[in-house]
Amino acid sequence: xxxxxxxxxxxxxxxxxxxxxxxxxxxxxxxxxxxxxxxxxxxxxxxxxxxxxxxxxxxxxxxxxxxxxxxxxxxxxxxxxxxxxxxxxxxxxxxxxxxxx
Numbered sequence: 001x002x003x004x005x006x007x008x009x010x011x012x013x014x015x016x017x018x019x020x021x022x023x024x025x026x027x028x029x030x031x032x033x034x035x036x037x038x039x040x041x042x043x044x045x046x047x048x049x050x051x052x053x054x055x056x057x058x059x060x061x062x063x064x065x066x067x068x069x070x071x072x073x074x075x076x077x078x079x080x081x082x083x084x085x086x087x088x089x090x091x092x093x094x095x096x097x098x099x100x101x
Contacts, residue, residue: 040074045089061099
C-alpha cells in the first residue's frame with residue numbers, strides 16, 4: 001500500500017476539515033432556507049387561495065393524497081415539494097401559468 005496521498009484523499013481531508021470547523025462553530029457554511037413545511041402553513045396557503053384539497057393539488061400538479069398526508073402531519077414534503085410550495089405561496093399565478101403552457 002502506498003503512503004502517497006492522492007488528489008481525492010486531499011479533497012476528502014479538506015472537506016472533513018470544513019465539516020469539523022462548522023461543527024466547532026469556526027466556519028459558517030452557506031445554506032438556503034426553504035419555507036417551513038409545517039402542516040398548518042400548508043393548510044393556510046390552500047385556504048388563502050380558497051381551493052379545496054383536490055383543486056389545489058390539480059391546479060399545481062401535486063398528488064392529492066400526498067397533500068392530504070402533509071396537511072395531516074403524516075408526511076413532510078420533500079425538498080422539491082417545499083420549493084414548489086414556496087413558489088406557490090409567493091406567486092401562485094406564475095406556477096399555474098407555467099403548468100398550463
